[in-house]
Amino acid sequence: MISIPDLRVILIDDNEVDLLLHEKLIAIQQISRTVLAFNNANKALEFLSSNITLPRIPPTVILLDIQMPEMDGFDFLEAFDSYPAKIKSQCHVIMVSSSLDYSDISRTYANPMVVKLLKKPLLAKELTSAVAEIFKDFS
């Protein structure tokens, strides 16, 4: 269980089954009560830009899939990089992929916005400890 009261998780994945799986995992592990699922990266970006008017951005974990049609995970990161620091500083990106592609793996670790790369299938333990690691200084 993670004790950040207003923590929210944004899921970005084109695979509906994985979205559902990850949502359930987060609920079972009691990581967060707020889960926002997007099956396309553009919609997630739109949502994040609508956050700009909020007085305070809640701490956010983004579970980002790498391979998606139209806008993939790396395209998302590139677009998100131009967002105001107010939003970016509250968002922590965990990339999720079934990829074994070397270039994808090294690209993930080369990106400063990504805190971790987790392989599918996402394991409850791994997800919880990755999120706990992000917020270890907060509690």
Added chain:
Amino acid sequence: MKENRIRILYIDDEVHNLNAFKASFRRSYEIYTANSAQEGKQLLKSIDVHIIIADQKMPVSTGVEFFNEIKDILPDPMRILLTGYTDVEDIIDAINKGHIFSYIKKPWDEHELHRTIQNAFEIYATRKQLKEKIIELEKINDELNRFIYSTSHDLRSPLMSVLGIINLSRLDNSVTDPNGYLNMIEVCIQKLDGFIQKIIEYYRNSRLDVEYEKINFDHLLNECISQFKHQNTAIEFQVTVDQPVDFKGDTFRISVILNNLISNAVKYQKPDEVHPKVNMAVKVEPHKATLVISDNGIGILSEHLNNIFKMFFRSKNNNKPGSGIGLYIVKEALNKIGGTINVESKYGEGTQFEISIPNRNDFDS
């Protein structure tokens, strides 16, 4: 315009030469003529010729000047220069500026000109074939790369979803499964995924450039062991690394080799062995590293030893699941980095692999 005939454009300012050329060659080739470089250029816009023959001495623009002018827009046709004079300067210019194939003296000898045309066309056709082959190869290469990428993603992604569903069903206890069907599904999926991973490994080994970097064997071996330890927790792993000098090698291929050998050592253990063991010893020298991986597992039948490195070979007297591709990949990866492998095995007692890999450290090269 017939497809299979050689198409020739002949440019000369003397009309009787054009006519004579046509008379001698029209039965053998498809001939177009022009009486100035200007007219020749116009014709070339609409007709795709294989060979261009031009007279050197023409008013306005000489043969060499003409060839020089068209060489960038029309690099493919073969060029033959005809001239009544043998001026060395002209010949030098023709070769350097006009990229001509051959230089023929006027009046031409019919046989010689025939031969020259035939030779020129042969080169033209060969070059064209080569170009087509290169384009085709580039396309296949590109498709293969996309195939590997999509194998590693599109085929694996649904499998990972299935594994995720199985994991979830265990977490929330929502499925009653007294006969353990979910476990069976999981085992099958993992087997299938293992095979996909081997295919990707194979292609990556054959296509990725070799890259040398510093390798710490202690670290690399422990990383490999941690991947397989859970498959059989009874196994005692022993690692001895003697690395007094730096070692440089291809990390990807060396870890592929170690992964496959250690995975085999773990998999092919005797079911009733009380002290299953896997020993790994590394000795690094300035010019090479020697790795010995041995186990006290089921061993390999001596009549099978010659075949274990062949693609899809599987020993029939064991019930272990395998793709028959692991040791083949080991052998291929060693070929890429200039290494060698030796195997000794006694059926029922164990197997030992000895690998030698060249050290690409800077002192050496």
